[in-house]
Amino acid sequence: MNVGFIGLGRMGSGMAARILEGGHDLAVYDVMPASTASAAAAGARVASSVADLCLGREVVITMLAEDAAVQAVAFGGGGLRDSLPAGAIHLAMGTYGIATIRALVAAHAAAKQTLVAAPVLGRPDLAASGQLGIVSGGPDEAVARCEPLFKIIGRLTFRAGTEPEAASAIKLANNLVLGCAIQAMGEAFSLVRKYDVMPQVLYDVLTEGLFSAPAYKVYGKIIVDGSYDRAGSTIALNLKDANLIIAAGDIARVPLPSGNTFRDRLLGAIAHGDAGKDVAALALEQARASGLES
Amino acid sequence: MNVGFIGLGRMGSGMAARILEGGHDLAVYDVMPASTASAAAAGARVASSVADLCLGREVVITMLAEDAAVQAVAFGGGGLRDSLPAGAIHLAMGTYGIATIRALVAAHAAAKQTLVAAPVLGRPDLAASGQLGIVSGGPDEAVARCEPLFKIIGRLTFRAGTEPEAASAIKLANNLVLGCAIQAMGEAFSLVRKYDVMPQVLYDVLTEGLFSAPAYKVYGKIIVDGSYDRAGSTIALNLKDANLIIAAGDIARVPLPSGNTFRDRLLGAIAHGDAGKDVAALALEQARASGLES
Amino acid sequence: MNVGFIGLGRMGSGMAARILEGGHDLAVYDVMPASTASAAAAGARVASSVADLCLGREVVITMLAEDAAVQAVAFGGGGLRDSLPAGAIHLAMGTYGIATIRALVAAHAAAKQTLVAAPVLGRPDLAASGQLGIVSGGPDEAVARCEPLFKIIGRLTFRAGTEPEAASAIKLANNLVLGCAIQAMGEAFSLVRKYDVMPQVLYDVLTEGLFSAPAYKVYGKIIVDGSYDRAGSTIALNLKDANLIIAAGDIARVPLPSGNTFRDRLLGAIAHGDAGKDVAALALEQARASGLES
């Protein structure tokens, strides 16, 4: 396939490398040209602009961290809406909010293009090894055309529905469940610390029992070790997601009280200077609220 | 060992059976005499009262559902405090609150007895097969004396600390993490339903990914199936635990905002008639709050 | 009337003085005998025990700060239940929880006595000047017998209903509304401070507008001045009330999310060492959570 790729950050560069290895023709673009170097070395064509990237592409993937970034790329002059060929697919693989997805759907439909939303689950190491989870939302025919790409990028694909926003809702729901799990661990660790329990013991109880899953093992270990400075996903990035989650609840009229607590602790963490720490620092903020940290 | 056992409910009867199979001398007592029948058939002596049960016992286990019940058994006339031999151990294996544990510690110390708290993790089937998790809190020497019993009751023992309340804190923290996980799932399922997602898809995304653990598999499946009427642990029983959790936070001065949300939704569920449903019905109450259930 | 009075603290001493001025025969009792000095000087008989106090009294008033205290006075050996004449009234004027009120009702009924709950609204200065608000709950006939006392203690009496717990519920609801108002002010002051607004300006906007009432004027001024150390009602005392409020919600199955936030911030304030500060220090705790206080 003729594929375009915009956004060669930590996730995107691994995904692009997989696509090249899969034998596809790939053009890449990033606002930071240095980001395209490794893809170029692996055989990708480096486009000079979004418009240039779109020439003759069947599918253009966007993997951008911010809703504002994908909006700029899609709606700006010479952007995807203006430049994608009729019949082409904008495959949006970042975690974007419902309002953005709806705007993209409408804009591409007006230009006889199609939006497929396929946010991914997993971190950069899984992206590099083609082991991501993928949640797809969009018309059956368009999603079917993307399947060859899903197969080389991901380990598992989940079909959310024929509306792109369904995929976005699932990704946001997944992140909501994760944020709440970390916040709940934070509350639990603060509680037991006040009763002179070694945090490692609670960690063992949780992960040997009902919570023997990555969410608890990965983030629980960071909490036990207090190793918040090696950030995988930062507090700041999680606030972006939390705001998308709360906005999705707003649009759908779903009160999300646990989600609010997750978001409130993120705000408190940032107010206390922890924006760049790992999201597990929710437990640090909870400890602070409990008088455990000066 | 000479062991006594009080509270032969669904959990206790399995645990007592294991102790008998382990070759120990066991006396049993329950306020509902019928509950002792199977233990008697398996060779246990049925005591006529708590005082009768205590005669010559090194360890008496209590496995009762309510703090009020263990208080009555311990502090009432002819109760454990009055009847246990000096040097004997009250091994409290139910989920009791911090205040109750502290009262038990003080009462037994005054009578030259020792309290060991060892709440268990797991459901009746694990109790019957000796696969429970056990969290032990109490003086090293006393806990060591209980080890032979832990080995036949449980699969894993976690050492919380030398204070019995440490074990209680861990058990309550574990239940807090569970309650919050179920509530978070409830929010997530309500959210995606509003975007026309089949609940099974979110279930798959969660349990194939970061949440591949019993807490999500067991309760997530109940939510997907809507099978709230076959209750494992009921909403009402969880409210009892939630109140103990909140009280533990009160004593230790730990705000538990996610815990409050868990508790609030339990109250709402009961107000709407769901006290006897499975705790997964938190998701039903969340759906109701989202306008999804009439 | 022959009246007894137990609990001559800051509120009770003012109320007792009013009753004496009203020409009633008054016997007083307090666990701290020094507290009875001023009442004795004004003509009260000082009883040597609760039982002594009860001799020949038609009405005995309790004005105690803790549920445990009124329970000890009522249920202990030689307490009100044992000592009040048949037909006499226990007039409970403290802020007691629903469970305590129910226990008092049952105990007194069994002893052919009557409980009237009549918690008061107002601070010591209003108690001394007979300007309290009174909320009465109890059987019509018994409440009617207390009316002469209400008239000299209070400015206004509100009739809650024929069940004593109705009066308790109203008092707790009043305190809930107050706690939430202070917490909301705390959030509002933290918010505007981050936008470089002088707190006095927000105070003026609130109290010149929709919130021209004592709750906002009194507590708002403490917040603006930061004068948390001159405590009227302390954070610690409010936690006692907050726990009674949350327990009342538990009994009635009413989720109280704002009440939980009020209670959580009280816990946080205590964890940060502010137990003895004025309840307005909720705003200090909120500022701390917002990164505004080191």
Next chain:
Amino acid sequence: MNVGFIGLGRMGSGMAARILEGGHDLAVYDVMPASTASAAAAGARVASSVADLCLGREVVITMLAEDAAVQAVAFGGGGLRDSLPAGAIHLAMGTYGIATIRALVAAHAAAKQTLVAAPVLGRPDLAASGQLGIVSGGPDEAVARCEPLFKIIGRLTFRAGTEPEAASAIKLANNLVLGCAIQAMGEAFSLVRKYDVMPQVLYDVLTEGLFSAPAYKVYGKIIVDGSYDRAGSTIALNLKDANLIIAAGDIARVPLPSGNTFRDRLLGAIAHGDAGKDVAALALEQARASGLES
């Protein structure tokens, strides 16, 4: 003065009438031309467009319900930014969010115009009688030029600071305090109803005591009467404000837990079909959550 006025809704029409009565030269514009009829009858010039309105105006007031509306009026082609004379003032009197205010400040500064934010406090009847409260934010010199208008529109002017966003923050904080007060009343009324208290009694206790202020008298009465259908400020309009409040907390990194509860109950109310009811219907939603409404 030569004044322009955009947005002649229920609030704006009363304000515009006051300005005309004050002898100023007024041009008006509204997207719904019919809204300008009464102003025209009172002597205002009806402009055919925003650009037409701006001709020769020293001050143009916007009084619009939505941030999107003021953005469209300001930033659209031929909008305020393009059309206001250099040196003129955009006097923004609606309740707009922080992000919108910041964007307006920047845009007008670039065009050598000045933004003054002066949101108003009060309802249409106060607007018509010139009794509004006004909170002003902006450079001293520009605010001074607006003073003659403030004097005829309002009863009281509060000076928030030299940044327009300070005024916005105060207005949002005021609405936060109000929303939380109504939500707290909702919780209190649900609580006492479960103890068989007549709601009127709680209303009397609150409004005769600590809460003798319009916020409690006006909204408390609607709750007692259940007269939610005659909406002053609707649930839907309050959600708009609540979202601006939460966004202001996001920008400033201030967790607002009571604000979240206010917002969640608004969402629940809308999910249950109450979007058009008075904001006091928060109490109805709280009652529903408590199992009191079918």
